[in-house]
Amino acid sequence: MLSDAPDWIMERRRELGERIADRRAEAHHTQESPCEATGLSRATLQRIEAGETDPRYGDLLRIGEVLHTEIAVLVG
Template sequence: MPRDEPEWIMTRRRALGERIGDLRTAAGHSQESFAEATGISRRTLQRIEAGEGDPRYSDLLRIATALDKDMVTLMQTSTS
C-alpha cells in the first residue's frame, strides 16, 4: 500500500473487498466478466477485492450499478 494506514482502515477496506467479491460471486460473475461489465480492469478489481489501496469513488459506483445495489448497501460490512 502506498502509505501506512491505521489498522481499522485496513480492516474495513478488506471487509469491503470481501463483500464486493461475495456479491459478485452471488451475481454469477467471474472477475473477468465483472471487470467487463463494470469497465474496470481485472487487475483493479482484484486489488479492490483484496483490500489493497483505496478504490476510486467512480469504481465503487460502477460496481454498485453492475450489482444493482445502492452505495449504502454496497458499503455495509460486518465491521461498519
C-alpha cells in the same frame, strides 16, 4: 496502496472487498464480467476485493450498478 494506513482503515478496506466479492459471487459473475462492464482492469478489481487499495467513488458506483447493489450496501 496505503500500506501505512491505520489498522482500522485496513480492516474496513478488507470488509469492503469481501462484500464486493460476495455480491459478485452471489450474482454468479466471474471477475471478468464486472470488469468488462465497468472498464476496470481485472488487476484493479482483484486489489479492491483483496482490500489492498481504496477504490474510487465512481468505481464503486459502477461496480454497484453491475451487481445491482446500492453503494451503501457495499460500503456497509
